[in-house]
Amino acid sequence: MNEQQLFHPVHIGNVKIEGNLFLAPLAGYTDIPFRTLCIEEGANFTFTEMVSAEGLSREGEKTLELMHRAPNEKQYAIQLFMSNTDSLKQALEQLMPFKPEVIDINCGCPVPKVTKTGAGSAMMKTPSLITEVVRTITNEVDIPVSVKFRTGWDAQSENFLAFAQAALDGGASALTLHARTRSQGYAPFADWTKLTELKHYCTSHAYQVPVFGSGDLFAAEDAKRMLLQTGVDGVMFARGAIGNPFIFSQAKAHLEGRPMKEITKAMRVQAILRHLDIMIETYGEKTACTLMRKHTCSYLKGVPNTSTVKQAVVQAVKREHYTEALSPLVDL
Template sequence: MNRKHLYHPVTIGSTTLGGNVFLAPLAGYTDIPFRTLCIEAGADFTFTEMVSAEGLAREGEKTLALMDRAPNERQYAVQLFMGNTESLKEALAQLQPYQPEVIDINCGCPVPKVTKTGAGSAMMKQPKLITEVVRTITDETDIPVSVKFRTGWDAQSENFLEFAQAALDGGASALTLHARTRSQGYAPFADWSKLTELKQYTLQHNYQVPIFGSGDLFKAEDAKRMLEETGIDGVMFARGSIGNPFIFSQAKAILQGRDPEPITVEMRRVAILRHLDLMIDTFGETTACTLMRKHTCSYLKGIPNTSTIKQAVVHASRREQYLEALSPLVDL
């Protein structure tokens, strides 16, 4: 496949996106500040954190806040999770005023507190349920629906093609496969051959829906490799973007046949402070400084002689303390 053709627009139902390099939904990470930063760094499309359909139906204030759009978020998806359709119509009534470009259904989360309710990857045990969920959304709204799922519950029950068909039967406009089973969690390694199988399946059955891939995308070069090896339509960076929003612009450069810009220590320092300021604007200084600790340690990962900086950041509760803690980076 020609390198220059790897980066291209994609269409999800009635929504056309300018490119095919996405930020995946990540609970505890893809809040408004992080999505804002990733868009600035080149992400073509972004997803909210997981939003509970039941919480929406109850009009929970914190749940509703998860759907707020970032100031620079021209196009975004709200990701819903649920274990049944009981509250879905009420949830959609709360969601529609936010006018997301896509509604994404989470059928991949492996966390026990989610799966024990029948949501997340537990939905893969009930393919008929995803048909019902997608059909309800397409009946109730004009918003395109995408479904994100895994290869199966465990190695003995890999049913991703059956599940994909069930989602398509309901009217799904896009599919995203995290190429691991639920029982694998995030352990090495994602099986990208399953992405190839899924793409070939949809082509053989004449479905004109884009297929996106997730799993083991930790470097910008991984996007090129996944697209070339599998023939899918786009990639979703998840853990690879944490502490590294630069991965989006770098991946796009590589996919377009250009050399990616090297990321300097100073660029990381500037990004940390930009991220912190976005956090402060959204959550207030005290909460922001606490939330930024995990992000800062991710930004500093791999940079030698930063253990003292990390220790200082863990105790920082004001912006000035972050500035002081990060000052040694200027000399690195």
């Protein structure tokens, strides 16, 4: 792939997405306010937080809330997790009114409370289950299905190619690989050679499905390296986007050979307040101010002389507390 073609549209089934820079699904982070901000900064496609198929089938109010579309979200995916297909058809009945462009299946979450039920990355232990899950969805609804998974449960059972094949057997329209095993969690380094292997496997077996890469994408330069080194069709920013929605506009510029905008302290503060305002609109002031604390610390990570600001933010319960805390950094 030459550098001129690094940023390009992709198709997931019959859905055309204008670019290949995605925001990954992240529990506790990729809610409507954060997705809104990332889209404003250039994210081409976004995913909800993971949604329990079982919770959906029971019509749980909090579960249903996770599926709402952001006002500026022209295209999005709802990510489901489950440990079997028992409640899947009922879950799809609840999901369909939200009309997502894509349904994504989580087979990568390493968190014990998810894996101990047989969901998340525990699904990699039984590849036949992902075939059944994808087939059930594709038989029931006319929405393309993507599958996000890891390289395996642990170093002794790296079965990502067999798992990919099982997903494709069910009719998956896209694959996303987080290039670590479940036992690695989020460290040490992701093994991007596995992305190359997966892309080669799909191409050599004549599968016309896009392969997306995830893992260790913390800067715009990382996106370019991953695309050039592995040949994947697109990248999925996860932790690299937390406190840094600018990563999307920077990555696009970098992939297109344009200079990247420098992110100033003032821009960070502006983004914090913009993020907070959408949070307040979505959740109300008190809840928003509590939820925004972790995001604010991420926005200020690496910015010198901000420890007192972070301490003040951890106590903030009103918007004005945020403006007071942030005022030493920039004129508000």
